[in-house]
Every structure is written in structure tokens, then in C-alpha cells.
Amino acid sequence: MIELIGLTKSYGRVRAVDDVTFSAVPGRVTGFLGLNGSGKTTTLRMLLGLTRPTSGVALIDKVRFQKLSHPARQVGAVLEQGIAHPGQSGRAHLTTQAILAGTGRDRVDDLLEQVGLGDAAEQRCGEYSLGMRQRLAVATALLGDPSVLIMDEPANGLDPEGIAWLRELLREHAHGGGTVLISSHLLAELAQLIDDVVIIADGSIRYAAPLDELYGSTSARLRVRGRDPETLLRVYEEAGATVGTDGEGLEVVGLTPEDAGEIAFEAGVPLYELAVDAPNLEQIFLDLVSTAPAAEPVR
């Protein structure tokens, strides 16, 4: 369980993180989303005891990171890659990390297999691709078999196969009762990975809810083409819809497809096309981060 309560960090006059409150609960994968510079890394660093908050607290299993009795066994973190020595093999790196963390080296080979680096274990880290370095960082985070996983931009550099692998790994971890908090600047990248979403912009939380609710928070957009667009536009607006046109057809917001079909029928206008545009996740995200604070529900 991760709890952030009124977490704030100022650098001089810059409020990098401003009164951030949210939780990431066991059994679920929580996505922490924000554009570059929105305060994600600073928040995660405070959670991991690497940056001191100006005010507020960050708790893992009810205590501050510094007070955890066995940090490596309780929390696994992927903060930045590139920490591995380029001349060291993947196996040597992981073994060193296991010794440093006091977790024993018996899991090293299993973990290399688990993250898909079994065949590259003897290869030098300096020759690893960005995706392979991410996999090695994930293996390092898993060394102590921690229940809480915290990852900053873990999907960075992963190809679609890597994303699918990461999704499986995080799902399994959550199903086993673990808590997962991962950050990204791309909502679409995380959509397949997460259950809950927390959106941060300019240091403050703009939205925190299950991902399903985020999809539901936006009105579906209909594309409608019919024989008499002018009449359609008029009757849809009379029914309270917002109607635009893209030159070819009408874009209708505020009506169900059933209503749009019935209204056209009542008006005697044959329809040639009636389609529901799936919500564009990236657009929802960009709309949210550009709205004023607290304009959206925060829970």
C-alpha cells in the first residue's frame, strides 16, 4: 500500500510538487501520468526517501521509506536506467546488486530468465539495448521479492513484445496481492497496463480514479452522414447535441447512436453512416492536463 498525503516539494520559488494526495492499493496497478516536468520523478523520489519533502508525507505500508525494516524486501524500484557498469555482464550486475541489497544471489538466474535476459546474461550491459536495460532494471527491482513495485517510465524503450511482457509481469504481481505504481508521460502506453489512473499537471493532481471511469467521463462522439446534412444538423441541435462538421459528415456529441438514428428517422432523412468514435485516450489526457486544477473529480 502506498499513501501520499499533502506531499509538497519546492525548489526556491518553483513548486515542483504541490499538495499531492493519492493512494496506490494492493492488488491493482496504478498509473501515474503527467507530461515531462509535471512532477512525477520528484514525487517518486520523495516516496523512495531520495528527496526530502518540503511538507506532507509519503508512506509505504504505513511507514516512511526510511523507517522500513527491510527496504529491499518490501520495495522494488526502477528509477532510471544506465546505472549498470557497461563492462559488466547482466548476470554480474544483478549478482552485485543482490549482494549490495543483502537479498542473496540464488534468485539471479531465475530472474534473468523471468525478464527475458536468460540468453543475454553473459553479454556486457554496455551492449544492451534500451529495452534490455529496462528489463535488467526490472530484474534488479524484483531481487528482494518485494510486495511494492515503483517504476518511473518502465515502458520507455520497450517494443510491443516488451510492453506485453511488462503487462503480464505487473498483472501477476498485482494478482498476487502486490502494489504497483508506474509513471509515464503517455496515457496510451499505459492503458493496457493499469487499473487506476492518477494524473498530475504542474505539480498538482488533476484526476484520480479507476481507468474505466476515465473512459466513461468523456461523451462519445458520433460520426453521422445522411442525405440532408443541414436538416440533420438542425434537428440534432434542437435535441441538445453539439454538432460540428468535418466537411464530409457531422460530428455529434451529446446523443446516443440510438437517439441519433431515431431523430434522423423522425425528420425523414435517410442515414448513410452512423459510427461511434472510440474515445481517444491521449486526447482525454491532454484535455485533463490543460484544465484548471480541481476542474475534474479528484478522489
Ligand SMILES: Nc1ncnc2c1ncn2[C@@H]1O[C@H](COP(=O)(O)OP(=O)(O)OP(=O)(O)O)[C@@H](O)[C@H]1O
Ligand atoms: N533538483 C531540482 N532543482 C530545481 N528544480 C527541480 C529539481 N528537480 C526537479 N525540478 C523541477 O521540478 C519540476 C518537476 O520535475 P520532475 O522531474 O519531477 O518532473 P517529471 O514529471 O518527472 O518530468 P520528466 O518526465 O521530464 O522527468 C520541473 O519544473 C523541474 O524543473
